[in-house]
Each structure stands twice: as structure tokens, then as C-alpha cells.
Amino acid sequence: MTTFALWINSLEALSIAGVVKRYTSGPPLSVNTADLPCSYVTLPRGEQAAVATGPAFQRTLRADLVVLLEPVGQNVQPANFDATTAMLDNVTAALEDLEADSLLDGPMTFAASLAIVEVAKNAYWSVVCSIAGLG
Numbered sequence: 001m002t003t004f005a006l007w008i009n010s011l012e013a014l015s016i017a018g019v020v021k022r023y024t025s026g027p028p029l030s031v032n033t034a035d036l037p038c039s040y041v042t043l044p045r046g047e048q049a050a051v052a053t054g055p056a057f058q059r060t061l062r063a064d065l066v067v068l069l070e071p072v073g074q075n076v077q078p079a080n081f082d083a084t085t086a087m088l089d090n091v092t093a094a095l096e097d098l099e100a101d102s103l104l105d106g107p108m109t110f111a112a113s114l115a116i117v118e119v120a121k122n123a124y125w126s127v128v129c130s131i132a133g134l135g
Helices: 004-012 077-097
Strands: 038-050 057-071 108-119 122-134
Touching: 004 038, 004 057, 057 077, 057 108, 077 108, 077 122
Parallel strands: none
Antiparallel strands: 038 057, 057 122, 108 122
16 A cells, blocks of 8 residues: 555656656745746545455545646737647646556546646646546
């Protein structure tokens, strides 16, 4: 059974094409535009349930991976939408390549979407992935 610390560390270390900076100690307090696109992990959570077969408990680990691309007011909407959509493909590819088998006891699943995320009262075009794995 893996730990939350190992789970979060593996997601923070994820190499995503096009990402300039990875924050490895949780969400940033602020972001410099020179560091965009950047990624960080937020909202670690999980649940543990008793199972009738196999080990006594099965733990599901969850977290959100966020990639900030650029401030909402910068560039034009179609360009931002296209860039965010391309990053969605990059994040998906990185998650598919993640060697979660060595870390998890079962399959990893994720749901990804485009979003506007606020950091330090600034809104950013972003990709947000909610990731879950059996640990």
C-alpha cells in the first residue's frame, strides 16, 4: 500500500511537454508569467474501505493536477483556447506514460478539463486533472 506522500511526489514530478516549472510543495502562493506554463498538485484526498477478499482494506488516493498556461486577459480567446486544448493532450499523454504500476495496487484513472483557475487573485487559463488510483 503506497502513501499519500509518495503519490503526491510522483504527480508533482510528472514531466509534461511544454511545462516550464513544476511546483513540488503544493500550490504556489503566486505565479510569475516567466514560469508559465507551470504545474502543481492540489487537494490530496482519499478513502479507505474494507473489502471481503484480498487485503483487509483498499485505499483510493486522489489529487488534482493543475497546469496554468497564461493569464486570462493575455492574448486572444481563440489562441488561449487552442493552447489550453493542446496542453490537455500533453497532460493526458504524460499521465498515460506514468509508471503508476510500480506505485499503485490497481489502475489509475483521471478526468481532465479546461478551466479558469485563480492564483493570488489572478485568473489563468488552465488544465485541471482529477486523478485517482488504488494504493
